Amino acid sequence: MQNDNLKHGGAYYRAVKTMESINGKTVAMYGIEGFGHGDVVSVLALTTDKARITRLVATLNECGLELCQLRDVVDDFLYEMRKQPEMT
Numbered sequence: 798m799q800n801d802n803l804k805h806g807g808a809y810y811r812a813v814k815t816m817e818s819i820n821g822k823t824v825a826m827y828g829i830e831g832f833g834h835g836d837v838v839s840v841l842a843l844t845t846d847k848a849r850i851t852r853l854v855a856t857l858n859e860c861g862l863e864l865c866q867l868r869d870v871v872d873d874f875l876y877e878m879r880k881q882p883e884m885t
Contacts, residue, residue, distance in 0.1 A: 807861025
């Protein structure tokens, strides 16, 4: 899939796990990393909900989203998360 998206002008996305300290506890957080046309864009620590990020990354790859569109998608993702609590 990575090569197909890049051939058609889109980017390739993957989920990224980081360990963050929140209120003195170490918590697994998930974000997105995108690759395209020699560029890499990372948006880390978006959520603790691995399944939610996995679904979003799959959708981004299916749609062939350009890297320049990622910020808008992340803004929408964060807005939706405010309306729906995480499934931890």
